[in-house]
Amino acid sequence: MKLFTSLVFCSLVVGVSSVGWFEFMGQAYDGTKDMWRAYSDMREANYKNSDKYFHARGNYDAARRGPGGAWAAEVISGFREAYPRVTDFFKHGDSGHGLADSMADQEASRWGRSGKDPNRFRPFGLPAKY
DSSP: OHHHHHHHHHHHHHHHTTSOHHHHHHHHHHHHHHHHHHHHHHHHHOOTTOHHHHHHHHHHHHHTTOHHHHHHHHHHHHHHHHHHHHHHHHHHOSSOTTHHHHHHHHHHHHHHHTTOOGGGGOOTTOOTTO
16 A cells, blocks of 8 residues: 555656646646546446446546646546456455456556547447437
8 A cells, every 4th residue: 555655646746747736736636527527427328338438538538638637547547447456356366357357448548548539449329428
């Protein structure tokens, strides 16, 4: 836990060095809202095989906010994927349960954060609202 906290703090300091503190924190706040909106839309849509699209879209929207948004997206995505891996370990042992899906989610998140079009992961038939 100390290592994770240290890594988050160091990445925060590096990110803030490129813009001012207030601007960075505002971008991070807005990026967090973008990630929450993508998560809420994913839950609302409840559409099969759409999770990669929503991962990519949330990261894409957050990263467009600037360095603070990209930082928030990276931290949230990392935690979102690491936490289920820990609970899966206790539920299923070291069986690799969900590992491939987690890796694919991380790839979609990186794709979105890099500024590439999240529609690459959009499933056929997903309502235009999303």
